[in-house]
Amino acid sequence: MVERLSPLEPEFHVGSHGNFEHGVEILLTETRPGSIVQLAAWPGEEKKLIAAIRAVTGLALPDGAGGGLSEGVKAVFGFAPGKFTVSDEAEGLAHAFAKAVTPAIGTVTDLSHGRTAIRIAGPKAEWVLAKFFAIDFALPAFPVGAGRSTVHHDVFAQIQRTGTDQFDIYVFRSFARSFWKALCHASEEVGYEVQ
Amino acid sequence: MSPRRTDTGGRIDRLKTIRFTFDGVAYTGHAGDTLASALLAKGVTLFGRSFKYHRPRGLLTAGVEEPNALVTVLKGEVREPNLPATMVEIHDGLVAVSQNRFPSLAWDVNAINQLGGKVLSAGFYYKTFMGPVVGPLKGTRFWMFCEHFIRRAAGLGRAGSAKDPARYERMNAFCDVLVVGSGPAGLMAAKAAADQGARVILADLEPRFGGSANWSGEIIDGAPATEWTRRIVTQLEARDNVRLLPRTTVWGYYDNNTLAALERVSDHKEQPAKGEPRHRYWAIRARSVVIAAGAFERPLVFPGNDRPGVMLAHAAERYANEFGVLPGERIALFTNNDSAYRAAVALKKAGAAVVAIADVRSDLSAEMRKLAAEAEAEVLAGYAVVATEGGKALSGIKVQRFDMVTGTLSGDARSIHADCLLMSGGWSPTIHLASQAGAKAEWSAARQAFLPPSPTLNSPVQHWIGAGAFTGSFSTAEAIAEGRAGGIAATGGTAAPTTTPTVQAVPGNPDPAPVFEIRAKGKSFVDFQHDVTSEDVRLAHREGFVSVEHLKRYTTLGMATDQGKSSNVPGLSIMAEALGKPIPEVGTTRFRPPFAPVSIGSLAAERFGDLKPERLTPMHDWHTTNGATMYSAGLWYRPMIYGHAGETVEQAYVREARATRESAGIVDVSTLGKIAVQGPDAAAFLDRVYTNMFSTLAVGKARYGLMLREDGFAFDDGTTWRLGEQDFLMTTTTANAGKVMQHLEYFLDVIWPELKVHVTSVTDEWAGAAIGGPKAREILASCVTGTAVDNATLPFMGIVHGEIAGAPVMICRLSFSGEMAFEVYSGAGHGTHVWEALIEAGKPFGLVTYGLEALGTMRIEKGHVTGAEIDGRTTARDLHLDWMLSKKKPFIGSAMMDREGLVASDRLELVGLIALDNQPLSGGAHIVEELEEANPHGSIGHITACCYSPALGKHIALALVEGGKARHGSRAHVSDPLRNRFGPVEIVSNHFYDPEGTRMHG
Amino acid sequence: MLITCPYCGPRDVIEFTYQGDGNRERPDPASQNFEAWNAYVYDRLNPAGDHNELWQHSGGCRAHLRVVRNTLTHEISSVAFARGNHAPAARRKSEDKP
């Protein structure tokens, strides 16, 4: 199998950067899931789609707008009415869903190459993300597992909170390097490590 | 006698010495000093020259409202002008210079302007820059010549031109309660709201929290106010639901409680920490806001009230109590209210002699007389100051009996020796934010001030609560009670009765006498920053400016950084008197953002320079390491040419295009918009969206489609591929990808919600490489596995799936260049891998990479349209695409496309042009029938795109020309007076090259 | 300004795109009624007061929303998905006048 090239490559510098002498408060990494799939249900078919997600991934989506969860190498969250993003470390998820999500339920769109997943973690993750996005990152407003669709200038982003101090950001591949550079820049004042 | 540092007192650290320079002279100050306090402590009284008259000016205030002492701070090559010295915290290495003086602050040649005072009166700029309408200079450029010098002489600081290397940031914040101002009211509000568990942000524009508690000398809860403040701040610091923002000016109040604030993060440091921004722009969305912004003391208007050494009473109190600086040794006061008496006592305590208190009121309370006695000051009740004396520093004042009811002066003027005069015209609440939020201020005759309306009158989209001096409650006890109540109310709670902290304060009635101006001979300033005098206001009135909004603009009263902070009420009172109306009927101007100047850098923040978002194709790095000159197309970067050493741009694209037509060329087309259109109704949807049919398209085939807008004009074009019965891949032009996506979403959401169709942007999912030319098929055949690419398997507009070098690919045979061509799509992560494999496979066949220039050249030769022709004004017919307009079905735009004006015979139509003089043509040039270089006229159209055509060996262009086809074979001229390009052209068909398409069909 | 998206919750106006007057009614696609098409494509209500507007949450869930917004106070009194909620009954021009 041909390995996928990361769009971050020339700007991906493993190690500690910025004002890290007083400790590193941000960890940045690219999670590189093998599969990123968008699932969308026809109005009224959302429950069947959620059941299909459970059948294929074993993930039981909680109710409610933007609900989601992540378990190990798999994650799912709602980002729009009837629409969900599912990711998995393994490739071929779109293929698996193609059978489970029948045309009567909705559609499957493979975005495994088209989206880049960047993970930001650490005590200052909320602080750094607040520099980019006009959404409330506080835990009560944005619980663990939940997803949000938002935008930083022209960079459209889907964000899932995958831990108290951890967020996975899905951005368009073409913007990924530019966004990554901006994220590193914004993390300098608190000290960051690229892993 | 001059100002000096006291031995004790103040919130400065006398053990820490800080070195800085002002106008090239080295000074020292202490940690906690502002530039103003540090210089004043060294006896500096002259801080600047006034705006119009270049009069010497000193400190009027100690805070953000300072109109006079504006300085420029230099950091390396970068200069930041117009900073109030009162807001500049000193640090080692600070370099500040004064402004608006030439050649030096002490000796300014423009001070002569004072003598020509009449010339520079109200409306001066309007009157002057219109130019003379009569006389010998009428219609000449003489005034434009003069303007240059006048503008240089009059004005604020000079902006720099060096690139600002500082870093700026934007921050988004959400909170339950935003508290603006950290005086006793704000502190209590923040504490009360935080105690309720609310998320609180407390912002203050000063570096020290506490507001008036820093200098009031009052006792709160049995402790000095400064100590009480420290206790509350320590409590707030320990809470994780509170964010404290010192040095943060809340400058804008927008809809739905969105507030803008500027945090000066590192201006007070010699060097910012690594990664630390200079300024941070906070966009704060607050559920509710407690405005505890305090009040500004107002000057009194009397002759010579601008002389250095004349300052606001509370400012002197601040310098003495907060900074340990006495602004003078022999201090006189002039007031219309009680608050000045506290200042008198404070300055006496700090070590100054208080020589006299002139009060416009003849009846003084016993309490005030007692305070005056405590200050050992002579009380001059029913007196006014009518003149000040001295040059660059005050040496004395003149007082005269004053009747407050009639405003008349009587008796002889008496001289009093003083080196500092403190004035107080009462207080105006800082209502700016409430005013921005749409609140209409209410005039209080008692306070002689505009007060914010009660919170119940808030606009439906702004929810704020006022507390403390902001509401006109000027005592600390009231401020504490209102702050606490406001903080609780802001969280939606109700205040339980409790004991509020006790306050020991100097007594005083908050209501001033309604006197702002003493009319006597000499210039009396209303707006110090703009040199607007009381006479200017009256002159404006005489000239017919009776509305406050007009008055403001005509006289410049309250403009620039002042924004009416100190000048508003005195100016209005003079206007009201001139109009013979009470102040509330005159009204006040509405305050607009920003409350105080905001750095442009903080607004631009991360949108600037390297941090600007950019889009890169999967093969970007290959292009840059293989000699491509990149070109920005919107946010995308695309190769323009792959130039060889010594080649010009034209030589490079001509070589690339020629090689493609002779053997083969490859170009990165990943930027094309790609939209997955999926669902049972996808085909039906596309039939409505495109002018031509897509439901008849077979799976595994692609079709060229055209979209119109609702109004019938052409919108976008591209090929759409049917990958499955319910699965289409639509491509759009690079520039219109986002617009087309929104267009489709709009129709699915709003117009046809019954259609089961999902659209998803998959632009970034696919890397695209278009390979074309006579050898293109052979190259593909040599590297593609899993499918054949021969004419039977892959006919024109056919699609096959296979692999290249192990990576899955999807190949569609379609052509933009006019050659036999294929678009090879692979997963974006495999893009470079597949691209390199194609390059490798192409080597034996002479494959070249080509960029946008060659792409454009070949499309012009073929006469294909792009955004240059689909410019929002052209129809399908104009572009000869009417063959694509299906008559079998309605589609978006079909109802409107046949309107009279859209089918008129004189519309501009697409044609080709050939330069008959064999010279390059220029984009945008007009086409004319009769050439007249000196008098260009009679345009019949314009050039949309042009190039040198290697295939034709001529300079050619596409153009939109009246009549279009009917002119084929006729001659015309290009007329481009801007670039001085005139010459004959032949009008031909837009299909210059291989019009039958034999090359691409093979 | 904040718009409360029914899916995403309150979001800053920078995430939204104004998509025009929400009072417009698109004629039947096959209709040749020029008056109706002209009204749909070009006529816009411009009331001083409550206005039916279409907004897209383009920087979020991308849903189109029907927003009733007061053009004088900027108060938003209702937000609903455009999908499943028809344009309000078209108002005659004369009704615009106060």
Ligand SMILES: [Zn+2]
């Ligand atoms: Zn939304």
